[in-house]
Amino acid sequence: MTHVLVVDDDPVIADLVAFRLGRLGLDVTVENDGQAGLAAARQLHPDLIVLDWMMPRMNGLEVCAALRADADPELARTPVLLLTAKAQEPDLERGFAAGATDYVVKPFSPRELASRVTAALPPGSVLA
Amino acid sequence: MNAVPGAAMVATTALAALVVLLLLAVAGEHARRNRQVARELARRARLTPLVHDLLDGEPIDGDDALDPLLDEMVLDLLPQLRGSDRDTLTALLLERGVVDRATEELGHRAAWRRGRAVTLLGNAASPRHTPLLAELLGDPVADVRCAAARALGKTGDPAAIGPLLSALVADRPVTAGVVGMAVLDIGTPALPELRRALGAPSTVVQQMAATVLGLHGDPLASHALTTTVADPAAVPELRCAAAEALGRIGMPSATATLCAVLDAGRRPALQRAAATALGRICDPAGLDALVVGLGSPDRDVRATCAEALTASGPAGRRRLAARDSGTDATPAPRPREAQAAR
Numbered sequence: 243m244t245h246v247l248v249v250d251d252d253p254v255i256a257d258l259v260a261f262r263l264g265r266l267g268l269d270v271t272v273e274n275d276g277q278a279g280l281a282a283a284r285q286l287h288p289d290l291i292v293l294d295w296m297m298p299r300m301n302g303l304e305v306c307a308a309l310r311a312d313a314d315p316e317l318a319r320t321p322v323l324l325l326t327a328k329a330q331e332p333d334l335e336r337g338f339a340a341g342a343t344d345y346v347v348k349p350f351s352p353r354e355l356a357s358r359v360t361a362a363l364p365p366g367s368v369l370a
Numbered sequence: 371m372n373a374v375p376g377a378a379m380v381a382t383t384a385l386a387a388l389v390v391l392l393l394l395a396v397a398g399e400h401a402r403r404n405r406q407v408a409r410e411l412a413r414r415a416r417l418t419p420l421v422h423d424l425l426d427g428e429p430i431d432g433d434d435a436l437d438p439l440l441d442e443m444v445l446d447l448l449p450q451l452r453g454s455d456r457d458t459l460t461a462l463l464l465e466r467g468v469v470d471r472a473t474e475e476l477g478h479r480a481a482w483r484r485g486r487a488v489t490l491l492g493n494a495a496s497p498r499h500t501p502l503l504a505e506l507l508g509d510p511v512a513d514v515r516c517a518a519a520r521a522l523g524k525t526g527d528p529a530a531i532g533p534l535l536s537a538l539v540a541d542r543p544v545t546a547g548v549v550g551m552a553v554l555d556i557g558t559p560a561l562p563e564l565r566r567a568l569g570a571p572s573t574v575v576q577q578m579a580a581t582v583l584g585l586h587g588d589p590l591a592s593h594a595l596t597t598t599v600a601d602p603a604a605v606p607e608l609r610c611a612a613a614e615a616l617g618r619i620g621m622p623s624a625t626a627t628l629c630a631v632l633d634a635g636r637r638p639a640l641q642r643a644a645a646t647a648l649g650r651i652c653d654p655a656g657l658d659a660l661v662v663g664l665g666s667p668d669r670d671v672r673a674t675c676a677e678a679l680t681a682s683g684p685a686g687r688r689r690l691a692a693r694d695s696g697t698d699a700t701p702a703p704r705p706r707e708a709q710a711a712r
Contacts, residue, residue, distance in 0.1 A: 254443070255450060257422075258422070258425075258447065261422040261425075348450050349450050350450070350451065350452065350453075351452050351453025351455065351456075352425075352453070352455050353453055353455060354453060
């Protein structure tokens, strides 16, 4: 089963994203801070990570950069979708420069997010 | 003789008892609050799947459906969402009477009740409440006026632009930062109204319109903004805002006017705004003016021109390096400009 890790310090948003992705038949794990998210990614090797930017202990960009620099090449290649309220053009540039695969700005459409996750995963990963 | 130590002992004992009582009261209050938080967390955990069911269009019933916390959870969620999930939750709030109750509270005597109602209506983001929210831009309490401005921003209704801009210069004004964020929140539907506001009688309103049009990068505003920058009779702050906006819009059609303003050398703040704009536009036709600006008698203008040349890309950086090494052929500023700048 395809596994997605959702890392967001707002439990309401994290639960909502997990719910929407769960509807796609994905196995979802939720973490609420950057450090725990990075540890979970190293332990679980998810197929995709949905990552908030502004989080306590370790922000999303730091997590993203740490993932891209990881010694495990499989983990370093994991698609990362940044979900953040930082909506300015330089923010997007910083996000992609840190290694994000895609970027979704809050306020966001959970259904659009689910479509972007589907697009970033290999074909057949989600329920039709 | 023994009366004084006895009284002291009684007082000390009473004080100690009071301290113990106080500590017990504080501990009791903490325990009560912790229990309250735990109960609410448990309620939220129970209600979260219901909110998700609602998003899937499934009806909910039972006692949990009547829990007012469900409305609060939906209201917390709304500002973070857009799209069909947001529409579903907004419809739910209307159906449950939450929006109607808030509308009734808009005229409440207590300012905090008015403010809460305004915020709720903003989160519900229904344009049908625009006139009611606009009225509260004139509320006697500044916090309520600010809440009304933010709420109008969330409605996304371009009809709110007029009242928001007017609130900048009202007898009881709303601060420019709050109005600016609200106008930005409305998004691109605001652009036609903002373009019209460039011709408003108030300079403050014009300045706000110019700034937000620039942040939107609206090319259709470019001509009017260029005219404003070139107008020597316009207020300097407005000309600066227009120049900054032109830089953000990035249309090379503004280059000649910005170069002329930079070259005129009369107002350092305006020259800096023009130089920054030229650096953003990256039009090769603006490089000469920036190189000339490096010889300005004003240190900040020189520094801004250098930054703008750096931002202009490889051609700008080459010109800057050539100027530094003395190999650039651009003439130094004419004495007239240097004198005028002084």
